[in-house]
Amino acid sequence: MTINTSRRGFLQGAAASGAALYIGATANGAMAASGSADAMLNNFVKIGADGRAIAICKHVEFGQGSATGLTTLIAEELGVTMEQIDYEFAPSNPAIYNNLLFGPFQGTGGSTAIANSFPQYRNAGAAAREMLISAAAKEWGVEASALDIVEGMVTGAGKSAPMGEFVAAAAEMEVPAEPRLRDASEWKLIGNAQTRRLDSPAKVNGTAMFAMDVQLDNQMVVMVRRTPQRGGTVVSFDDSASKEVKGFIMAQALPTGHGVAVYAENTWAAMQARNALEVEWDLSAAETRSSAEIKDEIMAALNTEPTYNVNKADRAAVKSSVDGAAQVIEKTFYFPLLAHAPMEPLNCTIEQTADGDIVLHDGAQMPTGPHMAYQQIFELPAEKIQIKSMLAGGSFGRRATPDADYQVEAGLAFIMTDRSRPVKLVWDREDDIRGGYYRPAAGHKVRVGLDENGTIVGWDHQVAGQSIMKGTAFESFAVHDGIDHSTVEGIADSPYTIPGQALGLTDTEKATSVLWWRSVGHTHTAYVMEVMMDLAAKAAGKDPVDFRLDYLAAEGDAARKAGVLKLAAEKAGWGNPAAGRAQGIAVHKSFGSYVAIVAEISGNNDDGIVIEKITAAVDCGIAVNPDTVVAQLEGAVGYGIGHAMRDQITLDGGAVEQSNFPDYEPLRISDIKAIETHIVASAEAPTGMGEPGTPPSAPALANAIASLLDSSDMLAELPMAEAGVYFA
Structure with a gap:
């Protein structure tokens, strides 16, 4: 075991009853400790003499479950139950609590909370365990290797005592830089579907303190x-x-x-x-354009040579391949501005x-x-x-x-x-919807060529829209060679192996203020990719699942994407919907996770379409809290489908026309009758879960509607309700 001798010392109280242990982890896993609450360095664990543990959460909790997830990692390695640990939010200090995937910046976003904290928080919990065990071993005169902490008790070698008894002594110990992490076979909390969220009781009984x-x-x-x-x-x-x-x-x-x-x-x-x-x-100097003018600008950009050749393809050759194909499927898509509209303004x-x-x-x-x-x-x-x-x-x-x-x-x-x-x-609701920042408007023009066997021979794809990152402090690392990757993510890095693909991008003038929105560019790129894959499958006379699998390799990203596609299809009874129903499927990778969605619907466009069931499959690596994974997927699906059904932000002379939920209506619980989620068992490192359920949800619904109505004509522009789709 390596020891970090350059940073040592724990908070030492005058008596054991006042002692507290603070432990943390640097970005490279080296451990550090501090001498007082006012001078805490890299602290993630705090333990009182009463044995009560507190996890210091560097990520804010706004419903995504990060506080429970981070606390679970500490509790697992430390050896306490979820009833024996609380959490506190870390103060603002990017030198200590930076997001390891953001660089020297403290922040929550991009579905990174667990992904960037998994080894860091486990190391912190494991270091606390080893130091308490070392203190107990010294007092008892036994080998530390004979001891463990189980449910807050230091136990082994025929002895047992609450870990709080050893806090003062542990404060004299040096901090292990590389503590032993518990093997997955020892886990009791990580991956346990019975582990419930820590913040739920306070939110239910009204004692939770929101901003x-x-x-x-x-x-x-x-x-x-x-x-x-x-x-x-x-x-x-x-x-x-x-x-x-x-x-x-x-x-x-x-x-x-x-x-x-x-x-x-x-x-x-x-x-x-x-x-x-x-x-x-x-x-x-104010915005004066209307939504129609903004749309016209984007559509015009799609009909000109793109400014950026994103994947450096021979565009002329791709165009020639598509033009000479046995079948050509062509569609132009438009996506409006969208507000975030969280429940708390x-x-x-x-x-x-x-x-x-x-x-x-x-x-x-x-x-x-x-x-x-x-x-x-x-x-x-x-x-x-x-x-x-x-x-x-x-x-x-x-x-x-x-x-x-x-x-x-x-x-x-x-x-x-x-x-x-x-x-x-x-801010009131009207402030938020009328004076906020919006998901950018975007357009796509896609032409796909198939040979006589129904195989893709060319995919000519143009995107036009408003860059989120350009002109901001994030431009230096988010924009490369003039390309804002957030506009084309989900296409440029798709696990599909599509022959003869060209991807072009043109920036258009920003409308009011644009900002990342749940799943950022994937909100529109996944929709286009998955609707076009369905249209190509139909033109080829192939099953949409089989057609997608033809373009997914047997290893790496593609294999994991294929895995969730097969699982969702199996669990949904793909191809065998109940009488009077239709199914649609979509699959997408975003934020390191893979999600497939099957939407099963009934009805018609006269009486209204009913979403009977959503079946989802997700591969997010190790599911630290399966209950949270399910909740996040359900929420993301509802968010994606609800906005695609009926929401948009429109401008009249530059002023936002919507003002509140009556004219910017969130998904209602009655809109989806049932959601069923299946998590792929995995030993891979955890990946994002806050956003990946959103991208494939709307195209799965769109593909189901196209199947039910035997037409995709109404699905190229969102929201669906404005394009002529009627929901019951």
């Missing part, structure tokens, strides 16, 4: 009257009517000019006073301590962003800024923006006061 629940003494509530068209600025405002609202405090234009902040004693007063404002806007609370520290209470998805922004806004060093992460009621990407938009808004609102009172920023 919206923060209520500090003497706080003010601020709401912002924002420009109706993105890019507009305030010329002047009249708050005469606002002053008549009980609880109104003041109104001030934000330093950026993008809105007027209205301060009040409570949320209702802030809302009423804000609505009473009269504002004159300068819209000379954006909010955060900011205060200043007696020591001059700035404290932000927030369901922060990427705390490094606001932390850096606040250093500039308040002209303070990083150590004078604290970000306290709270539970968040959903995100789907919205709480992580390149410009930390709502946190900056809160900071600017606070700096315009005397800072004697905390300020809570609240």
